[in-house]
Amino acid sequence: xxxxxxxxxxxxxxxxxxxWRLATGQKCVWPGGRCWASVPKAFGTRTNFLQSRxxxxxxxxxxxPDDANVAGNVHGGTILKMIEEAGAIISTRHCNSQNGERxxxxxxxxxxxxxxxxxxxxEVAHVSAEITYTSKHSVEVQVNVMSExxxxxxxxxxNKATLWYVPLSLKNVDKVLEVPPVVxxxxxxxEEGRKRYEAQKLERMETKxxxxxxxxxxxxxxxNTVSYSQSSLIHxxxxxxxxxxxxxxxxxxxxxxxxxxxxxxxxxxKTNIVTxxxxxxxxxxxxxxxxxxxISGRMTFTSNKSMEIEVLVDAxxxxxNSQKRYRAASAxxxxxxxxxxxxxxxxxxxxxxxxxxxxxxxxxxxxxLQMKAKRQGHTEPQP
Numbered sequence: 161x162x163x164x165x166x167x168x169x170x171x172x173x174x175x176x177x178x179x180w181r182l183a184t185g186q187k188c189v190w191p192g193g194r195c196w197a198s199v200p201k202a203f204g205t206r207t208n209f210l211q212s213r214x215x216x217x218x219x220x221x222x223x224x225p226d227d228a229n230v231a232g233n234v235h236g237g238t239i240l241k242m243i244e245e246a247g248a249i250i251s252t253r254h255c256n257s258q259n260g261e262r263x264x265x266x267x268x269x270x271x272x273x274x275x276x277x278x279x280x281x282x283e284v285a286h287v288s289a290e291i292t293y294t295s296k297h298s299v300e301v302q303v304n305v306m307s308e309x310x311x312x313x314x315x316x317x318x319n320k321a322t323l324w325y326v327p328l329s330l331k332n333v334d335k336v337l338e339v340p341p342v343v344x345x346x347x348x349x350x351e352e353g354r355k356r357y358e359a360q361k362l363e364r365m366e367t368k369x370x371x372x373x374x375x376x377x378x379x380x381x382x383x384n385t386v387s388y389s390q391s392s393l394i395h396x397x398x399x400x401x402x403x404x405x406x407x408x409x410x411x412x413x414x415x416x417x418x419x420x421x422x423x424x425x426x427x428x429x430k431t432n433i434v435t436x437x438x439x440x441x442x443x444x445x446x447x448x449x450x451x452x453x454x455i456s457g458r459m460t461f462t463s464n465k466s467m468e469i470e471v472l473v474d475a476x477x478x479x480x481n482s483q484k485r486y487r488a489a490s491a492x493x494x495x496x497x498x499x500x501x502x503x504x505x506x507x508x509x510x511x512x513x514x515x516x517x518x519x520x521x522x523x524x525x526x527x528x529l530q531m532k533a534k535r536q537g538h539t540e541p542q543p
Contacts, residue, residue: 217250220286222310223279229422229432231498234279236435237418239305239319243273244411246289247301247323254291254299255327258340264403265299265325267410269360270441270491272531273321277307278434278502284308286315292322293353294339299325300353324360333405333446364442375456375472384511389427390458393420397451408447413473413489417441420457421469421493428459428467429497429507436466439492439527445475447488452476460492461524462510468524469493492527 219242227238244267251265279285286306293300305319329335344350381387393416401412418435425433447453454474461468473489497505512518 216288216290217246217253218286218288219246219249220284222284223281225281228281229434231432231500232281233432233434233498234281234283234285235415235418235422236275236438236493237415237422239275239279239285240270240273240321240414240418240438241409241411242285242287243289243303243305243319243321244270244323244409244414246287246303247325248409248411250289250291251299251301251325251327254294254342255325255337255339261337262330263327263337264330264405266328266403266405266407266443266446267323268298268326268443269324269364270410270414270438271322271324271360272437272439273319274437275319275435277316277318279305279307279318282310284310285318291342293350293357294342295354295357296338297326297336298357299327299339300356301325322356328405330404333407360440363440375458382511384428384508385513386459386510386517387513389424390456391420391423391427392454392456393423395453395455397447397449397453399449402449405446406449408449408451408453410443413443413447413453414438414441416453416455417457417471417473417489417491418493420455421471421495424457424459424469425467425495425497428462428510429505431497431505432500433467433495433497435493436496437494437531439494441489441491443489445486445488447473447475448477448480450477450479452478453488457493459510460520461528462507463528465496465504465507466528467495467497467507467510468528469495470520492524 221242223234223238228234248265248267252263255263255265284307286308287303288306289301289303291299292302301323303319303321303323304317305321306315307318308315327337327339329337344353375390375392377390378387395416397408401408403409418438422433422435452475454476455471456474457469457471459467460470469492471491471493472487474485475488476485477483497507499505510521512521
């Protein structure tokens with residue numbers, strides 16, 4: 161049986177199992193004896209609950225055919241959106257855990273996250289989020305994603321991510337509230353968290369210089385060039401994309417960014433592609449309901465078996481003449497090319513043409529070599 165057909169069969173079996181439990185009123189119990197619901201609505205229904213530890217939240221749902229590409233691999237953007245949802249739940253709960261002005265936690269940054277293993281249609285994604293550090297005005301959340309084959313019970317870790325949130329007042333969206341402190345079991349945990357906070361704060365400042373950079377279309381580009389594969393997506397922000405504030409969910413933005421990056425990668429290598437990792441995603445400014453956003457992607461670097469794509473998000477407040485178009489978010493996505501059997505394939509080498517493209521290629525090469533050294537346990541010194 162082909163991988164996609166097998167995945168669809170697994171998804172259908174999961175759906176039927178859920179319907180049978182609904183009809184019989186049996187409990188839906190996972191390994192370890194945890195009961196999600198005595199009468200579940202469906203496996204595809206999102207459910208979240210708190211464990212005995214107050215700083216941990218879990219969500220989960222089954223992966224459906226519309227979550228995946230034509231090969232049956234779940235889109236990286238779908239997983240990123242689930243990660244952000246879990247982070248938003250736990251950080252909003254924490255920021256409202258004490259009496260005071262009510263708020264909603266807004267995503268400010270996502271640290272680098274690696275896609276350790278592909279997830280397929282019919283598997284259940286288990287997302288766990290834990291608060292690991294709080295500063296005066298921000299919350300650090302660590303998120304893990306596990307995939308489960310519901311026929312065999314096999315589980316594997318697919319993603320680990322770190323997200324930063326800030327609490328915004330429900331009364332005034334431009335007002336950042338103070339975060340209730342967390343209690344650390346060890347003093348070292350607070351010190352390590354403070355170091356991570358200062359490092360991400362510095363890096364966020366360093367990314368703002370790219371705000372004026374834009375992706376320009378080119379007529380009749382040659383294959384394997386930056387212009388040949390660069391892509392853009394235009395999206396009108398509607399109510400379903402937004403929080404209670406009327407601003408776009410960070411997960412919605414990340415999913416759109418992954419879609420554009422995937423198009424760029426597919427155009428370049430013309431094979432099945434999957435997200436391998438996402439470098440730090442910085443949210444420079446909020447995106448309001450009613451804005452038209454342009455998500456642009458371009459290839460910046462290729463190694464033998466991977467592609468780096470830069471994605472830029474620009475917001476145009478078309479109903480507000482007082483505000484000009486602005487850069488809302490930016491990130492680097494890394495993709496790999498796969499055969500029909502799921503094996504890694506060589507990537508066509510990118511041909512940079514302009515001086516800017518050559519400069520971005522060298523910068524991407526530096527990031528690639530640095531991450532390669534980290535994986536090998538020999539981190540290169542920062543320049």
